[in-house]
Amino acid sequence: xxxxxxxxxxxxxxxxxxxxxxxxxxxxxxxxxxxxxxxxxxxxxxxxxxxxxxxxxxxxxxxxxxxxxxxxxxxxxxxxxxxxxxxxxxxxxxxxxxxxxxxxxxxxxxxxxxxxxxxxxxxxxxxxxxxxxxxxxxxxxxxxxxxxxxxxxxxxxxxxxxxxxxxxxxxxxxxxxxxxxxxxxxxxxxxxxxxxxxxxxxxxxxxxxxxxxxxxxxxxxxxxxxxx
Amino acid sequence: xxxxxxxxxxxxxxxxxxxxxxxxxxxxxxxxxxxxxxxxxxxxxxxxxxxxxxxxxxxxxxxxxxxxxxxxxxxxxxxxxxxxxxxxxxxxxxxxxxxxxxxxxxxxxxxxxxxxxxxxxxxxxxxxxxxxxxxxxxx
Amino acid sequence: xxxxxxxxxxxxxxxxxxxxxxxxxxxxxxxxxxxxxxxxxxxxxxxxxxxxxxxxxxxxxxxxxxxxxxxxxxxxxxxxxxxxxxxxxxxxxxxxxxxxxxxxxxxxxxxxxxxxxxxxxxxxxxxxxxxxxxxxxxxxxxxxxxxxxxxxxxxxxxxxxxxxxxxxxxxxxxxxxxxxxxxxxxxxxxxxxxxxxxxxxxxxxxxxxxxxxxxxxxxxxxxxxxxxxxxxxxxxxxxxxxxxxxxxxxxxxxxxxxxxxxxxxxxxxxxxxxxxxxxxxxxxxxxxxx
Numbered sequence: 001x002x003x004x005x006x007x008x009x010x011x012x013x014x015x016x017x018x019x020x021x022x023x024x025x026x027x028x029x030x031x032x033x034x035x036x037x038x039x040x041x042x043x044x045x046x047x048x049x050x051x052x053x054x055x056x057x058x059x060x061x062x063x064x065x066x067x068x069x070x071x072x073x074x075x076x077x078x079x080x081x082x083x084x085x086x087x088x089x090x091x092x093x094x095x096x097x098x099x100x101x102x103x104x105x106x107x108x109x110x111x112x113x114x115x116x117x118x119x120x121x122x123x124x125x126x127x128x129x130x131x132x133x134x135x136x137x138x139x140x141x142x143x144x145x146x147x148x149x150x151x152x153x154x155x156x157x158x159x160x161x162x163x164x165x166x167x168x169x170x171x172x173x174x175x176x177x178x179x180x181x182x183x184x185x186x187x188x189x190x191x192x193x194x195x196x197x198x199x200x201x202x203x204x205x206x207x208x209x210x211x212x213x214x215x216x217x218x219x220x221x222x223x224x225x226x227x228x
Numbered sequence: 229x230x231x232x233x234x235x236x237x238x239x240x241x242x243x244x245x246x247x248x249x250x251x252x253x254x255x256x257x258x259x260x261x262x263x264x265x266x267x268x269x270x271x272x273x274x275x276x277x278x279x280x281x282x283x284x285x286x287x288x289x290x291x292x293x294x295x296x297x298x299x300x301x302x303x304x305x306x307x308x309x310x311x312x313x314x315x316x317x318x319x320x321x322x323x324x325x326x327x328x329x330x331x332x333x334x335x336x337x338x339x340x341x342x343x344x345x346x347x348x349x350x351x352x353x354x355x356x357x358x359x360x361x362x363x364x365x366x367x
Numbered sequence: 368x369x370x371x372x373x374x375x376x377x378x379x380x381x382x383x384x385x386x387x388x389x390x391x392x393x394x395x396x397x398x399x400x401x402x403x404x405x406x407x408x409x410x411x412x413x414x415x416x417x418x419x420x421x422x423x424x425x426x427x428x429x430x431x432x433x434x435x436x437x438x439x440x441x442x443x444x445x446x447x448x449x450x451x452x453x454x455x456x457x458x459x460x461x462x463x464x465x466x467x468x469x470x471x472x473x474x475x476x477x478x479x480x481x482x483x484x485x486x487x488x489x490x491x492x493x494x495x496x497x498x499x500x501x502x503x504x505x506x507x508x509x510x511x512x513x514x515x516x517x518x519x520x521x522x523x524x525x526x527x528x529x530x531x532x533x534x535x536x537x538x539x540x541x542x543x544x545x546x547x548x549x550x551x552x553x554x555x556x557x558x559x560x561x562x563x564x565x566x567x568x569x570x571x572x573x574x575x576x577x578x579x580x581x582x583x584x585x586x587x588x589x590x591x592x593x594x595x596x597x598x599x600x601x602x603x604x605x606x607x608x609x610x611x612x613x614x615x616x617x618x619x620x621x622x623x624x625x626x627x628x629x630x631x632x633x634x635x636x637x638x639x640x641x642x643x644x645x646x647x648x649x650x651x652x653x654x655x656x657x
Contacts, residue, residue, distance in 0.1 A: 012466075015458040072440045072441070072444040073439065227415075251637065280545070283545055286538075286564060287563055287564065289398060290583055
């Protein structure tokens with residue numbers, strides 16, 4: 001229960017910035033609908049999450065806000081609450097994706113199967129990035145280096161966005177039969193699409209395992225630290 | 229620093245000053261003692277609790293505890309279960325001693341003054357008797 | 368029934384260029400303790416360890432027999448902490464804070480809080496970052512007094528407040544301990560007003576304990592002595608603590624049991640706690656320099 005309450009505090013603490021993620025949701029929706037394809041839209045959702053999910057870390061200086069530190073709870077609950085905030089933001093963004101797909105499906109565009117597959121891959125990526133970012137923030141958040149904080153915040157999102165676009169482009173070209181030379185990729189993709197449920201499942205499990213590892217490490221770090 | 233304090237239910241008055249050479253607990257003790265001796269605080273009257281008094285005059289609990297302990301040892305007050313701290317009867321031996329001491333002090337002044345103006349013992353005793361008679365209905 | 372509400376046993380903390388060494392004391396139920404010392408002497412570090420925000424390298428802290436590591440939830444619930452003004456997230460409004468308090472403290476009394484909010488004229492819809500220092504301190508007090516706590520910890524909380532508010536706070540603290548079950552621990556480097564209501568004084572300097580006793584005992588254990596340095600002999604000179612000289616004479620602290628060394632040429636009087644502190648600090652500084 002206290003974990004959920006800490007999650008709630010994080011949503012409160014970021015103030016009006018909590019509405020920024022709606023912007024990403026809208027952007028995703030627009031991109032998807034105008035392309036008639038949700039693939040790139042989905043990328044914006046992941047990008048948005050990677051950039052925004054570390055926001056509460058910026059809203060407090062470590063030695064400040066005795067208020068949060070004095071709330072009756074264990075350090076573990078505080079860390080879990082923060083991770084829950086990250087997950088809840090991702091779920092909120094996913095809602096946009098679901099709406100997008102529903103609209104496109106109604107227009108008989110796109111395939112649900114591929115959507116789920118990419119969604120699984122994205123979830124794995126988002127969880128991985130979140131685990132790394134949060135652990136990093138807990139480990140080095142006390143260094144008041146704005147550059148470092150900025151890098152942790154922006155770089156994973158950028159890599160995801162541009163890397164993702166590139167991969168999607170190649171995928172599209174393969175699907176249109178323009179790229180015969182990528183035989184290995186084609187083979188891999190066809191194997192994946194044949195074992196789609198398994199692969200998606202594995203991707204999500206991998207993401208969750210990484211996230212759990214991040215949580216475990218973060219809790220360990222915080223328990224050893226003052227003002228955390 | 230002066231903290232005047234008048235206890236509303238009873239007629240107790242405490243004035244604390246930092247200018248005094250007496251420590252605060254002793255100031256409290258002496259003032260309560262004075263008020264018991266001159267009859268402002270009557271037998272059986274309840275004093276404020278240690279914590280109440282500390283709060284009202286803005287001193288520490290240990291300070292008022294010490295003042296009350298001293299007064300209790302000297303036989304002026306006693307802590308009674310359920311009733312709080314009350315002023316003891318003047319029949320009390322310890323207190324009687326205090327009264328005798330006071331009386332002696334007063335009489336000493338009277339005797340000293342009488343000798344100074346060369347008054348006889350009989351004349352002094354007569355004044356004493358007259359005073360005793362005329363004040364009788366007041367007590 | 369535990370008589371001591373707070374037990375601090377042998378705590379230490381080392382930072383670069385500062386160390387808090389083997390601090391220990393206990394505070395019985397129903398009393399007020401002043402934790403005093405110059406700036407940078409380790410007051411806040413000690414309080415941060417007691418509140419559980421920092422971990423001690425040695426020893427332990429118990430509140431009503433419970434250690435923070437054992438049961439952080441009930442430990443922290445029993446503390447009412449009033450720190451300096453950077454306590455609250457600046458971007459929050461009081462309305463939001465209230466929902467958090469209600470979430471975390473089942474015994475949070477909103478009516479009581481609203482009453483204080485009104486009495487102290489705290490703005491409901493203003494960001495806390497825009498509050499004045501006085502308002503922030505009042506908000507901290509209101510949040511603490513609106514729920515049930517056992518130990519009130521004030522870290523330099525009354526500094527920079529106007530005398531009227533300070534007076535109100537003194538009354539609040541005395542009311543708080545009035546039932547004899549709860550205690551107050553406050554830190555400060557300026558004594559004056561808080562000194563009056565403190566039952567115990569712990570004096571810390573450079574992370575080490577200088578003295579710790581009932582205030583009335585401390586006051587009785589020392590005399591403030593003034594005189595001419597040329598007129599005192601070596602045996603008295605040795606016992607004087609923190610001699611302050613000026614062109615007309617000296618002022619120092621003398622343990623009361625050494626009063627026999629005084630001659631008619633010196634005058635003495637009962638000291639205030641801050642005078643004892645000043646001369647002691649001076650004494651330590653001189654010894655450190657040597």
